Amino acid sequence: MRSPIGSGVFLAALLASATAFADPTDTATTPAPAAAPSAAPSAPAPASTESPATAPIRRDPKGIKGISPFWEAIKKGDDALSARDVDGAKSAYQDAIKLEPQNPMGHYRLGEVELAKGNMKEAEQDWQTALRFSGQNGTIKGKVLFVLADAKERQKAYEEETNAWNAYEAHAKAQPTAKMYPETAADRKKRIVEWQQLLTDYGAVKDRIKQRLDEATKKANESALSPQNR
Numbered sequence: 001m002r003s004p005i006g007s008g009v010f011l012a013a014l015l016a017s018a019t020a021f022a023d024p025t026d027t028a029t030t031p032a033p034a035a036a037p038s039a040a041p042s043a044p045a046p047a048s049t050e051s052p053a054t055a056p057i058r059r060d061p062k063g064i065k066g067i068s069p070f071w072e073a074i075k076k077g078d079d080a081l082s083a084r085d086v087d088g089a090k091s092a093y094q095d096a097i098k099l100e101p102q103n104p105m106g107h108y109r110l111g112e113v114e115l116a117k118g119n120m121k122e123a124e125q126d127w128q129t130a131l132r133f134s135g136q137n138g139t140i141k142g143k144v145l146f147v148l149a150d151a152k153e154r155q156k157a158y159e160e161e162t163n164a165w166n167a168y169e170a171h172a173k174a175q176p177t178a179k180m181y182p183e184t185a186a187d188r189k190k191r192i193v194e195w196q197q198l199l200t201d202y203g204a205v206k207d208r209i210k211q212r213l214d215e216a217t218k219k220a221n222e223s224a225l226s227p228q229n230r
Contacts, residue, residue, distance in 0.1 A: 074093070165188050
């Protein structure tokens with residue numbers, strides 16, 4: 001008769017052998033680890049109902065917390081002018097001037113429109129108004145003096161042009177912090193002198209040509225009246 005102790009030892013050895021040769025990847029013999037608790041999904045952020053295109057424009061008459069009606073009209077005019085809508089730009093700049101009659105920028109921009117339309121006289125009038133309202137604003141005053149000098153150059157009013165470039169150059173020296181180009185004034189005045197010299201030289205040549213033509217015509221008439229040629 002087999003002893004109970006021997007049977008117990010044999011059973012323990014058999015269990016140990018089965019465990020040693022078990023496949024560790026076998027899910028049937030290896031208990032699966034407990035799954036970690038998943039975090040609750042966060043609620044999605046509410047979508048904005050306003051796009052940059054539909055968001056309301058912030059307006060402020062003082063132009064501090066938003067765009068002022070004046071500068072909004074100026075921008076409207078600038079956009080129209082970029083699109084070559086000259087009449088639309090003129091209307092927008094006129095609206096800006098109604099809002100702030102003494103702001104030089106409205107008159108300056110209106111002058112640019114008149115220049116684009118070929119109305120030089122009206123452009124100069126607008127720029128003179130802008131110059132009168134420029135006050136202590138050195139930058140805008142410099143811009144106005146520049147276009148006034150350029151207007152005189154376009155009209156070939158050389159004496160007035162020289163005076164205008166002198167005014168621009170003097171202002172540039174008096175306002176060194178303003179964004180200006182004093183070297184342009186010096187260059188333009190040099191060109192004026194050169195052009196005037198060309199005109200003088202051309203005038204002398206023209207007079208000599210006319211004199212020779214007159215002499216040739218006179219000789220031709222005398223030759224036609226000569227008895228020898230009858």
